[in-house]
Amino acid sequence: MSQTMARAKQNARGATAGFDRPLLLTAREDLFSYLSSLVGRILLFLVAASSGLAVFLIFLFIIREALMFFAAGETVTESVALFKHRAVEVLGSTQWYPEQANPEYGMLAILAGSFYVTFGSVILAVPLGLLTAICLSDVFPFTLRHIVKPVVELLAAIPSVAYGFFAVMVVKPWLQKYFDIPSGANILNASLLLAFMAVPTIVSVSEDALSAVGRSLREGSYALGATRSETLIRVVIPAAHNGVIAAVILGMMRAVGETMVVWMAAGNAIQIPHPWWDLTMSVRTLTATIAQEMGETAHGTPHYHALFTIGVLLLVFTFILNMATEFLLSRMQFSEARK
Amino acid sequence: MRTRLAWKVAALVGLMLVAGTLATAAQAAEKQTLLVQGSTTVGPIADAFAEAFMRKRPGLSVTVKKTGSGDGAKGLVDEQCDVATMSRFMKDKEYKAAVEKGFLPVAHTVAMDGVTIVVHPSNPMKNLTTAQAQALFSGAIINWKELGGPDRKIVLYSRDTSSGTYETFHGLVMGGKKMGSAVEYVASNPDMHKHVSTTQAAIGYLGLGFVDEKVKALKVNGVAPTSRSITSGTYPVARPLFMFTAGYPKLGSVAHAFVTFHLSEEGQEIIETKGFIPVTNY
Numbered sequence: 001m002s003q004t005m006a007r008a009k010q011n012a013r014g015a016t017a018g019f020d021r022p023l024l025l026t027a028r029e030d031l032f033s034y035l036s037s038l039v040g041r042i043l044l045f046l047v048a049a050s051s052g053l054a055v056f057l058i059f060l061f062i063i064r065e066a067l068m069f070f071a072a073g074e075t076v077t078e079s080v081a082l083f084k085h086r087a088v089e090v091l092g093s094t095q096w097y098p099e100q101a102n103p104e105y106g107m108l109a110i111l112a113g114s115f116y117v118t119f120g121s122v123i124l125a126v127p128l129g130l131l132t133a134i135c136l137s138d139v140f141p142f143t144l145r146h147i148v149k150p151v152v153e154l155l156a157a158i159p160s161v162a163y164g165f166f167a168v169m170v171v172k173p174w175l176q177k178y179f180d181i182p183s184g185a186n187i188l189n190a191s192l193l194l195a196f197m198a199v200p201t202i203v204s205v206s207e208d209a210l211s212a213v214g215r216s217l218r219e220g221s222y223a224l225g226a227t228r229s230e231t232l233i234r235v236v237i238p239a240a241h242n243g244v245i246a247a248v249i250l251g252m253m254r255a256v257g258e259t260m261v262v263w264m265a266a267g268n269a270i271q272i273p274h275p276w277w278d279l280t281m282s283v284r285t286l287t288a289t290i291a292q293e294m295g296e297t298a299h300g301t302p303h304y305h306a307l308f309t310i311g312v313l314l315l316v317f318t319f320i321l322n323m324a325t326e327f328l329l330s331r332m333q334f335s336e337a338r339k
Numbered sequence: 340m341r342t343r344l345a346w347k348v349a350a351l352v353g354l355m356l357v358a359g360t361l362a363t364a365a366q367a368a369e370k371q372t373l374l375v376q377g378s379t380t381v382g383p384i385a386d387a388f389a390e391a392f393m394r395k396r397p398g399l400s401v402t403v404k405k406t407g408s409g410d411g412a413k414g415l416v417d418e419q420c421d422v423a424t425m426s427r428f429m430k431d432k433e434y435k436a437a438v439e440k441g442f443l444p445v446a447h448t449v450a451m452d453g454v455t456i457v458v459h460p461s462n463p464m465k466n467l468t469t470a471q472a473q474a475l476f477s478g479a480i481i482n483w484k485e486l487g488g489p490d491r492k493i494v495l496y497s498r499d500t501s502s503g504t505y506e507t508f509h510g511l512v513m514g515g516k517k518m519g520s521a522v523e524y525v526a527s528n529p530d531m532h533k534h535v536s537t538t539q540a541a542i543g544y545l546g547l548g549f550v551d552e553k554v555k556a557l558k559v560n561g562v563a564p565t566s567r568s569i570t571s572g573t574y575p576v577a578r579p580l581f582m583f584t585a586g587y588p589k590l591g592s593v594a595h596a597f598v599t600f601h602l603s604e605e606g607q608e609i610i611e612t613k614g615f616i617p618v619t620n621y
Contacts, residue, residue: 094520098500099501101515109520172538176537176539182538182539183538183541263526268499268525269520269521269522269524271520282523292526295406295407298432298433
């Protein structure tokens with residue numbers, strides 16, 4: 001009763017029901033609301049820009065520290081000579097002895113270690129992840145998919161150090177016992193663990209890509225008389241290939257940047273496997289080198305700056321992969337839009 | 340209504356902040372702290388010392404960090420710790436940095452440690468000469484057959500290059516020669532123990548305090564690593580373990596009591612139970 005009376009009063013004042021602010025603002029109120037919205041926008045911009053700024057500053061910092069490794073001479077000619085010497089050594093030598101009396105900073109073996117471990121994990125993870133994604137998007141019934149996908153994604157939630165423990169305590173003795181490999185801490189071990197860590201990413205992204213292919217293409221294929229497997233292999237996967245490749249690269253990035261597992265599982269020997277296909281040799285990766293040596297290296301020494309150079313190599317590596325994913329994902333969206 | 344709620348929340352948060360600062364301030368005033376940082380080898384000794392100290396003096400809190408000798412020296416120079424535990428003497432550079440900061444580091448020798456060369460218990464090897472050890476770790480010998488063992492490829496383990504144990508081994512056994520490229524690096528003594536004890540073809544090196552029946556310690560040049568051979572100096576791969584302070588600590592201070600604890604009977608017992616050799620055994 002009293003409510004309707006209040007509403008009637010408001011109506012009498014010319015305001016609609018439930019709208020208790022005056023429609024006209026005084027000049028001061030107008031200015032105040034303008035200023036507060038301006039402050040709000042500036043604050044939100046700063047918040048939004050902070051991550052971009054952080055990336056920029058991190059790049060700047062790492063590159064600056066790494067440059068000191070190459071340009072530390074007194075004069076210009078000396079610096080140029082040092083730069084040449086260092087550049088040739090870093091990318092042309094496998095001898096990494098930074099704490100020796102005559103230090104050597106060859107990063108080739110470490111770079112090779114990262115490549116081996118990463119590509120090893122990709123070779124193992126891609127079939128596994130892709131097949132899982134196909135099962136999820138096209139084969140399993142809808143209800144089962146809702147159980148399997150969260151479980152697969154749970155793999156990504158396990159902390160990497162737990163994977164590392166598993167690598168050292170379970171996989172390593174297992175490889176030694178059943179495959180008669182002298183040392184179980186090797187490329188195979190690290191790749192295996194990294195593959196399991198990359199699978200959730202690959203499954204998640206490529207399943208999205210496969211699902212995005214849409215009903216019309218699938219039904220068109222069935223209408224032409226294609227079987228289910230033909231539709232999958234000849235139509236759905238080719239149509240989703242950009243997304244699938246992006247998924248693979250995202251999985252690769254997970255493997256490249258992973259530190260704890262490779263540190264614990266890959267054995268950390270600084271060598272290029274010989275013969276090249278011997279995956280039972282242990283290697284050291286870029287990330288493991290930084291993690292292992294940064295803690296105890298004195299600031300400002302060449303060794304310290306050399307570690308930053310490794311950081312730059314790692315950045316370049318992941319940056320290229322990231323760009324490639326962006327490119328492929330944008331093409332995927334483009335083809336969607338065109339359709 | 341909404342503003343009143345906001346005020347209440349603000350008041351509550353404010354009260355909690357004030358109470359929190361007061362509480363921490365009171366605690367800081369009441370509690371004495373001693374920060375110990377450095378070697379993973381001296382770590383168990385420092386840990387046990389800290390435990391004994393805190394039991395005796397309830398108001399005292401001793402924090403022990405075990406990240407490596409280099410970190411200890413760095414922490415002492417940067418005034419981030421009171422006592423630096425080190426398994427080697429300070430390097431020229433570190434000492435110079437301390438002098439530039441305006442103090443002289445003082446070394447307190449708390450115990451002796453033998454770096455033992457260890458293999459898997461199934462390995463028939465008993466003795467190794469330093470020359471053989473050099474050949475092994477530089478990569479010249481790659482199969483146990485070459486040393487009269489079983490036909491098995493050797494798996495070499497080393498501590499990471501910034502650890503004090505590495506430096507002792509590198510200096511006393513390798514004579515400064517380079518490690519071979521096949522050497523696998525592990526981050527700590529327990530890691531080393533884990534790897535050697537689970538790998539049949541393994542060889543590595545450990546502080547004497549970490550040797551147990553799961554790994555086999557080899558004789559070096561015919562001398563077994565025992566407390567007697569190490570204190571008498573006949574075992575070739577032995578070293579003193581240090582605690583460093585910035586200047587000699589003020590007599591009667593906690594730091595002073597800590598770095599002289601190894602002279603007490605209780606301190607020596609601790610050192611022995613941790614597998615090291617008390618210096619007063621000479």
